Amino acid sequence: MPYIPHTDEDIREMLNVIGVGSIDDLFADIQPEMRPQSFNLPKGMSECEVDSYFHSLAAKNKQDLISFLGAGYYDHYIPKAVDALSSRGEFLTSYTPYQPEVSQGTLQSIFEYQTAISRLFEMDCCNASVFDAGNALFEAGMMAARHTKHDTWVVDEAINPLWRKMLDTYSAELDITIVTVPHKDGISDKEALKAAINDDCAAVMVQNPNFFGAIDDFTELFEHAKAHKALGVLSVYPVMQSILKTPGEMGADIAIAEGQSLGLPLSFGGAYLGIITCTKALIRQIPGRIIGQTQDIDGKIGYVLTLQAREQHIRRAKATSNICSNQGLCALRSIIHMALLGPEGLRRTAENGMITARYAVEKLTAISGVKLLNDAPYGNEFALVLPKDAHEIASQMAENGIIPGFPVGQYYQNMDNILLVACTEKTTESHVDELASILGGLL
Amino acid sequence: MKNRSIGTLFDKSVKGRTAVLPTQPSQSAKDMLPKGLLRQNAPRLPEVSELDVVRHFTNNSHKNFSIDGNLYPLGSCTMKYNPKVNESIAALPGFSSTHPLIPQLKGGEAYTQGSLQAVYEVEEVLCEINGMKAFTMQPMSGANGEFTGVMLIAAYHRDKGNKKTKIIVPDAAHGTNPASAMMAGYEVINLPSKDGMVDPEALEAALTDDVAALMMTCPNTLGIFENHLPSIVEKLRKIDALLYYDGANLNAIMGKMRVGDVGFDVVHLNLHKTMATPHGGGGPGSGAVGVSEKLVPYLPVARVVKNEDGSFALSYDFPKSIGYIAPFLGNFSVYLKAFAYIKRLGKEGIPRAAEFAVLNANYLRKSMESFLTVPFDRICMHEFVSSPPEGIRALDIAKALLENGIHAPTIYFPLIVNECLMFEPTETENKDTLDELIELMHEFVEKGKKDPEYLTKMPLTTPVRRLDETMAARNMILTQQEKVK
Known part of the structure; x- marks a missing residue:
């Protein structure tokens, strides 16, 4: 029985303690008419057969392009130490760090991730990750909508079209208006973006380099947004961010990124890493987990999940987001990657x-x-x-x-x-x- | 043994130290771009050697409990063994190096047949396990799957011209349920439980014509199978409300009941629980969503389809689709592991996992009921809730377990049980390990009754002791500040 350690003797003893005659008796609540109408699965494979099956599937992808x-x-x-360290069972097979005394490995690593990303972007704070860039862009828009109490997102058409499609899907049932400003031959039209910002605008969203690779400076655009009490949201490419003018320098309120370029394999679309950072003023609007530094009762430095009153397990329907699991291991990979490259x-x-x-x-x-x-x-x-x-x-x-x-x-x-x-x-x-x-x- | 990892990566940073440095570029950025587009200061990332990095993370990993190292009976989280073979499969270069845009090129599908086939087949097998018509692998976590499911419900009602504004969520449900419903624009109606189950009378009263759906977890978070299920389905059908299955607890029933057969319209799975993919200290997960016939037209695009010649392709030809939940096909590297696990278990292994999960949970429950209060005296499914005797706090029991090398159960959830301890042992734990847990729990309760301080000072020897969460929230140190030199 793969992955099940029980001997016949164990089973007998356990059923005796429970006071039932068979394992089937434990499922008496599921009435006969509720049992599966079909269960047409192939029979189980040995580990060797499974391994060989997936090798043959992988071989059907062309690899020498x-x-x-x-x-x-x-x-x-991706430096080899990223795989070696992130695949350690202590990181890989732990849960969300609800018990901080025995989760300092994860908690400190994510605190270091938050620090590294904040410094790379020159933003005040960063959460413990969301799913991907498209999801981060949506969450940034929601942060802006809550903060400004405005309902319009002015979106540059030169933002990655896949992420813009996700914005459409995620906001479809909400009172959000998306105004898309066309690019000009692959260059973001900053004058048109400015003109589109009115007093209903919650956020103006741009990307640097944009989808077409063009590099720009959005400082003035974000100043203009501020004058209309709208927020400036900037999507960046983390590797290029090591040299480009930072979101902080441009005065962005929220900066997001697809973190795949920081140590994650392409893997046919996932798992990736949604990076989301913001100014201090917006910290209570940020979705998901945040790690904070504190002390234990002996005065020793330690780390915990903090500001949890924003989250779904406390606030339920009034939470800033429904996010629970994030991309923790991907964030861990990215901090290892950043540390190895420096x-x-x-x-x-x-x-x-x-x-x-x-x-x-x-x-x-x-x-x-x-x-x-x-x-x-x-x-x-x-x-x-x-x-x-x-x-x-x-x-x-x-x-x-x-x-x-x-x-x-x-x-x-x-x-x-x-x-x-x-x-x-x-x-x-x-x-x-x-x-x-x-x-x-x-x- | 003293763990010598002290301080953060940034504390260990020394200017000029490097690890895996790429080739020196022949030109610098300032020769290639206008100065005004460049950052003024280099990012202050750690400057450390490769050994520094390896030692830092290796030592820090020792400060984690994990399934690989510890019994982890965290209720509702299904912390079963994560087989190693699945990891090596997901890391095969044929899978891990494929760019997701290749199949979007004209004729590009031919170069990614292996990955497309994997997606198609895992959807197919999840359909059969759950009795659903179709699956999408796009959702990137359980909560993301819930959101997807509720969006599908909204699309269905709009398409039919139904005016629906509310979603009913039982009080024992995970917090993500109401939060997901709200993100999809619904008003959330909280439904009180009775005898640990959905109360049919309360449901009847809440079921007005504007109810879009009921979100159910079955077995629910109390570990109890919802006995009123058939009548609930009937009540919902009368007003064209849909039934949503939160798959967090699927491990209890897989192979024993298929949610599609009993009338659920939409289900999200937590493959990182039920199908043994590792949780990674908080993700990535995979929240695959299955639907009945009537919701198929609304599934996210792109979808993987099988051509007549047996090859696989992406299709966007679903005009009623809700759109894009993920940029591509979701957390591929995660559900590949789940697929390998399902292949390994097969027809006999899937129901057997449920059987032994339920056996282990009932053995624990029965063995601990003499010293814990188990509020529902009946056979449980894969997990159960309990409370320590009066005067002992769930939190203190949890911390005493940590001191003894066992992860705590889920505590203070569901909210409707006082000082709740929620145990889920999973099927992969052996009887000896469970006996150790039982013995320790008994000892803590006895000692706690005589000397409450024995528990309140726990843990003693973990990498850190109890942490001041109020201080963390007040000081808000969310990044490491730089020392002024």
Whole structure:
């Protein structure tokens, strides 16, 4: 019996203590007419068979593709110590730290995560994580709506379209109006964003670098929002944040991020990490767990879940959010990752990707008919205009073992020829040469 | 043995120390971007060596209780053994290195057939276990699954033109139930229990035409099977209200009853409980949601479909879909582990897990009822609630257990039981371990009766002792402040 340790003798003794004749008697409450009408599962497998089944499934995914896909999710190198430490059973198989005396490993790690992220973003505080960036963006909007008592979100169309779709879904049954401000050739239209902020506005939401890779400064926009008692919400890319002007420097009230780039594998879409940070003034609006430092009765420093009066297990229907489980182990991985790279390593990661991206721009725009979508400053990702449909090109190139980037036409109208190309420190010049050579051949 | 990990990563930081440093870039950011777009100061992250990091986290891990190290009878959390084989499966490069946008490329599905097949098959097997028509793997936790379920309910009623504004939640329910209902725009009606179960008369009174759904946990958080279930289903059907199943306690009944067969319309599972994926100190979980026929059109997109040639694809062709709960297909790396667990257990193993979970819970209950108050004197399911004798606090019992290397049960929940101790041993614990717990509990109760201070000073030798939570809330030290040098 896999994972069940009972011997026949154990079972007999236990049934005797309970005072029933058989295990079946324990299920007498489930009447015969409530029993399963079918239970057509395959019979159990040995561990060896299970292992082999999943090896064969994994082998059906093509693994040797050279990929320039990013669009919010990046293939960065993950130091081996991240896996080794985060897979320790003491971290992996513990529950939410309800009993702090025996959960200091988790609690201190998350406190360190909160500290590192707050410093990276130059924001006052950070929670213990939410599910992903889209979820973080929604929670940021709800924080703003509660704080300002306004009901409109002004959203830049150059925010990741998947996260904007999540905003639509999550707010569908609430009294929230979403005003989406179109981008201009992949550049956030700051004047139009400003113009859209009126006195009903709870938050203006922008992203840096934006979905198309363009890097911007939103300081003035956030000042303008403040004048209308609206909050400034900024979504950032944590690796690039090691060099870019910070949300704190720009005066953002809430900064969120997809934390996948900090030590999480791509894993077909999850598990990822929703990062959410804010100013001190908003701390009581933040959703989910927060770790705080305190002392034990002997005066020794320790950590606990704090400000719990915001949460569902205390406030039930009046909680700031329904979130209970978050992405704790992903947050742990990210603090280990940040500690291994340090400020210097994170900066080098960003710069190495940027250098390769510049090499790629040079090579690719040398192909006749290929140009950059705009002249905005960019980091490790940029948008190209191709002379042909980018879906078709990407599809043909994939057949040649190379994914040239993401065709954004899937999410934006009139952009069928636009290809979003990302480089990381794992991308080599020879990858770029191969990309340029195959693309040149197809155009 | 003294744990030598003192201080935080930031305390250990020394300027210039490095661990896994990437190649020195040939150009710096300031050569590539306008100065005004750059941050003024480097982020003050820890500067430590690789050994510093490894030793710091290894030593800190020793300050955690975990299933791998300790009995963890935390009620409603199903802290069963998390098999190691599942971890190595989720880490296979074929799964872990796949970019989620690949199947969205034209023809890109061909490169991710393994992952798409895994999603399709795990949905299929969850449908069969629960008697549901379809599943979505998008929800990223139990609460996220609840929210998804309630959004599906809202979409159904809107589509039918029903005017529904309320959701009924029993008082014993998890706090996430009312919070999720509220996030989906509903007014929450609290339903008092009677004899540890939904009170049919109170339900009758609360069931007005504007009720959209009833959210039930069965067995409920008291560990009791809801005997009035068939009549509840009938009452709801009369006003076209839907029945929601909170799967937190599925471990008690899987293979013994399928929620779809008995009339539930929507169910969320906590795969990180029932299907043995690790909880990771607070996540990531997986809150897969199953639905009956009438809710299928509203499921989130994208969905994985099977083509006629047997290959798998993403489909967005569901015009009534509520949209996107996750950016892609949810916490794939988590439910892959759950799928491996289900494969291992199979047809015989799934109901057997429920059987032994219930056996263990009843053995504990029966063995402890002579010294604890067990408010409902009947066979329990996979967990049960109890109270210590008058004068002894649940909190103090919990702390005494920690001192003895056993994790505490859930305490003070559900709120309707005085000084509640809620035990859920799970099926993976052996009788000897349960006997140790019983013996310790007996000892604490006897000692606590004679000398209350014996318990109130516990724990003594844990990495820290009782912590001042009021101080934490007052001082609000949520990040480490930098020392002024």
